[in-house]
Amino acid sequence: MKSITIHPASSATGEIVVPGDKSISHRSVMLGAIANGITTVRGFLRGEDNMATMGAFRAMGVRIEDDGETVVIHGQGLHGLKEPTDIIDCGNSGTSIRLLTGLLAGQSFFTVVTGDQYLRKRPMKRVVEPLARMGARIMGRDKATLAPLAISGGSLNAIGYESPVSSAQVKSAIMLAGLYADGETSVREPTLSRDHSERMFRLFGASLGVFKNGVTVRGGTELTGQEINVPGDISSAAFFMVAALITAGSELLIRNVGVNPTRTGIIDILRSMGGRIELIDEREVSGEPVADILVRSSQLKAIDIAGPVVPRAIDEFPAICVAAACAEGRTTVRDARELRVKETDRIAAMATNLRVLGVTVEECDDGMDIVGAESLGGGAVESFGDHRIAMSLSVAALVSQGGITIGDVDCVATSFPSFFPLLEQVAGR
Numbered sequence: 001m002k003s004i005t006i007h008p009a010s011s012a013t014g015e016i017v018v019p020g021d022k023s024i025s026h027r028s029v030m031l032g033a034i035a036n037g038i039t040t041v042r043g044f045l046r047g048e049d050n051m052a053t054m055g056a057f058r059a060m061g062v063r064i065e066d067d068g069e070t071v072v073i074h075g076q077g078l079h080g081l082k083e084p085t086d087i088i089d090c091g092n093s094g095t096s097i098r099l100l101t102g103l104l105a106g107q108s109f110f111t112v113v114t115g116d117q118y119l120r121k122r123p124m125k126r127v128v129e130p131l132a133r134m135g136a137r138i139m140g141r142d143k144a145t146l147a148p149l150a151i152s153g154g155s156l157n158a159i160g161y162e163s164p165v166s167s168a169q170v171k172s173a174i175m176l177a178g179l180y181a182d183g184e185t186s187v188r189e190p191t192l193s194r195d196h197s198e199r200m201f202r203l204f205g206a207s208l209g210v211f212k213n214g215v216t217v218r219g220g221t222e223l224t225g226q227e228i229n230v231p232g233d234i235s236s237a238a239f240f241m242v243a244a245l246i247t248a249g250s251e252l253l254i255r256n257v258g259v260n261p262t263r264t265g266i267i268d269i270l271r272s273m274g275g276r277i278e279l280i281d282e283r284e285v286s287g288e289p290v291a292d293i294l295v296r297s298s299q300l301k302a303i304d305i306a307g308p309v310v311p312r313a314i315d316e317f318p319a320i321c322v323a324a325a326c327a328e329g330r331t332t333v334r335d336a337r338e339l340r341v342k343e344t345d346r347i348a349a350m351a352t353n354l355r356v357l358g359v360t361v362e363e364c365d366d367g368m369d370i371v372g373a374e375s376l377g378g379g380a381v382e383s384f385g386d387h388r389i390a391m392s393l394s395v396a397a398l399v400s401q402g403g404i405t406i407g408d409v410d411c412v413a414t415s416f417p418s419f420f421p422l423l424e425q426v427a428g429r
Contacts, residue, residue: 001407001408001410002408002409002410003380003405003406003407003408003409004394004405004406004409004420005397005403005404005405005406006394006397006398006403006404006406006423007397007403008397008398008399008400008401008402008403009247009398009399009426009427009428010247010248010249010428011247011248011249011250011297011427011428012240012243012244012247012250012252012297012398012426012427013244013249013250013251013252013426013428014252014253014425014426015252015253015254015255016240016252016253016254016255016422016425016426017232017254017255017256018232018233018236018237018240018254018257018416018422019045019046019047019232019233019236019415019416019417019418020043020044020045020230020231020232020233021045021196021230021231021232021233021234021235021258021288022045022047022049022050022095022233022235022236022415023095023168023194023196023233024196024200024228024230024231024258024288025041025044025045025050025053025230026049026050026053026093026095026096026099027099027172027196027197027200028041028044028071028073028200028228028230029041029050029053029054029057029064029071029073030053030057030099030100030103030176031200031201031204031223032073032075032225032226032228033057033060033062033064033073033075033076033081034075034076034077034078034080034081034103034179034223035075035077035204035222035223035224035225035226036075036077036222036223036224036225037075037224037225038072038073038074038075038225039072039073039075039225039226039227039228040070040071040072040073040225040226040227040228041070041071041072041073041228041230042069042070042071042227042228042229042230043229043230043231043232044066044070044071044230045230045233045415046066046417047413047414047415047416047417048091048092048093048413048414048415048417049091049092049093049095049096049414049415050093052089052090052091052092052093052096053090053093053095053096053100054066054071055088055089056084056088056090056096056100056113057073057081059084059085059086059088060081060082060083060084061076061080061081061082062074062075062076062081073225075223075225077222078179078180078220078222078223079108081107081109082109083107083109083110083111084111087112087113087114087148088100088111088112088113088114089114089115090113090114090115090119090147091115091116091119091414092115092116092118092119092343092385092387092411092414093115093119093414094119094122094169094342094343095169096115097113097114097115097119097124097147097149098124098126098127098169098170098172098173099169099172099173099176100113101113101124101127101128101131101138101149101151101173102127102131102172102173102174102175102176102177103173103176103177103179104151104153105131105134105136105138105151105153105156105177105180106136106153106154106156106176106177106179106180106181107153107180108153108154109153110150110151110152110153111150111151111153112148112149112150112151113147113148113149113151114147114148114149115147117385118343118344118385118386119147120141120146120147120148121146122146122147122341122342122343123145123146123341124140124144124145124146124147124149125144125145126163126165126167126170127169127170127173127174128140128144128145128149130159130161130163130170130173130174130187131173131174131177132144133159133161134156134157134158134159134174134177134181134185135154135155135156135157136151136153136154136156136177137151137152137153137154138150138151138152155182156177156178156180156181156182156219157181157182157183158178158181158182158183158184158185158219159181159185159186160185160186160188161174161185161186161187161188162188163187163188163189163190164190165189165190165338166189166190166191166192166193166311166338167189167193167311167338168193168194168195168196168197170187171187171189171193171197171215172197174187175187175197175198175201175215175217178217178218178219179206179217179219179220179221179223180219180220181219182219182220183218183219184209184216184217184218184219185216185217185218185219186214186215186216186217187214187215188211188213188214189213189214190213191213191308191311192213192262192308192311193262193311194260194262194263194311194312195260195262196260196262196288197215198210198215199260199287199288200228200287201217202287203226203228203286203287204223204224204225204226205221205222205223205224206218206221206223207221226286227286228286229285229286230286231256231257231258231285231288231290232254232255232256232257232258233257233258233415234257234258234259234260234263234264234266234267234316235263235266235315235316235388235415236415236416236419237254237257237293238266238316238319238320239319239391239392239394239395239419239423240252240254240295240395240422240423240426241254241266241267241270241275241277241293241295241319242270242319242320242322242323242392242395243395243398243423243426243427244295244296244297244426245270245275245276245277245295245296245297245298245300245323245326246297246300246322246323246326246395246398246399247297247398247399248297249297250295250296250297251294251295251296251297252294252295252296252426253280253292253293253294253295254292254293254294254295255292256290256292257290257291257292257293258288258289258290259279259282259289259290259291259293260288260289261289261312262312263312263313264312265309265310265311265312265313265314265316266312266313266316266319266320267279267293268309268312268313269303269305269309269313269320270300270320270323272303273298273300273301273302273303273323273324273327273331274298274299274300274301274327275295275298275300275323276295276296276297276298277293277294277295278293278294278295279291279292279293279294280292280293280294299328300323300324300326300327300328300372301327301328301329302324302327302328302329302330302331302370302372303327303331304331304332304334305320305331305332305333305334305336305367306332306333306334306335306367307335310333310334310335310336310338311338314336314338314339315342315388316388317333317336317339317346317350318346318349318350318386318388318389318391318392319388319391319392319395320333321333321350321354321368321370321392322392322393322395322396324370324372325354325357325359325370325372325373325376325396326372326373326376326396326399327372328372329371329372330369330370330371330372331369331370331371331372332367332368332369333367333368333369333370334364334366334367335366335367336366336367337365337366337367339367342386342388343385343386343387343388343389343411344384344385344386344389346386346388346389347363347367347368348363349382349383349384349386349389350368350389350392351363351368352382353381353382353389353393354370356377356379356380356381357373357376357377357378357379357381357396357400357404358373358375358376358377359371359372359373359376360373375399375400375401376396376399376400376401377400377401377402378397378400378401378402378403378404379404379405380404380405380407381393381404381405381406381407382406382407382408383406383407383408383409383411384408385408385411386411387411387412387413387414387415387416388415390406390408390409390411390412391412391416391419393406394406394409394419394420394423395423398427
């Protein structure tokens, strides 16, 4: 497993473009594959997670062309997918396996889906349970709570589901199954999770309704292929936003970033901490809000983070932890139990690593307290196979004493293959 040493930087400056949004890239392939006609996608993220989704649909007979600039998907219609001849390997991608499980539940064939050692530990009950209520036949390890999962697709019934967690993956899996169900399927969440699926379903022509913290999907509506321009991923931009905020003398412009309101919790949190962040040239592209983000170095202060903002920033919390480690005072994070079941236990992983750097951290079941340090120490830390942990610690290294060596950074390729060269560019190396 590869490790890397990141040295301190005097500033983080320049103008950059981050790769396309991972969530939108996944959904563009999924809906394009079951739509009628051709879907053309520009800005597609070619990380390992998204390539796993692309590979899954190729295995089900979908012709997908990729010239490195544009992805062209030849849609097969709602009922045109074919039974794969082998197990579908989703790699490390929770989005792939959970959303595919929902879609495959409505097919007329048998499929087995699995993933790497980390994905096989992630909870699947949260999608299997509502799908079973719809009539899906799913078997798997530990009573179908863990992958591999064997799915015997067939007829589904519409349900009204009250999700106990705010999760775009759970919601989207049920929405995809709802396309194949008899009647109108509804999902309600405790608080609204990211709404990329709702926006893309509407773009492709699905029969969709939205209500407070929920969505309805009517089964049987045919979809039509679209042209999609994928904006930059705010989750990827978050690392560079934090880098510019905590590194003195920084001014960084990040162009063409998706600023969907269900994803901008990171901006709200960092601004509340005193971060100087400006949105420039706000616009809409392929149904998604987009802007350029200008970030300047700032004196950050501790805040309390809890409530509805948490699901709007759930993937960005490793980066937020680094900002908190560099802020004045004690930052508290609550209502973030979902971090325990990501690619790794991100609460425990960040607490362990920040302590190595000399930061005082106290864990609790649904969050943590982080006391900002006057300076971050150096040393050797571990990613625990989690791409967002690895990238967050790389950002921390920019303001460390003597640099930080991060172990097992191969995982970064799952979402951001160009991260390390881009970080060197921003740091002026």
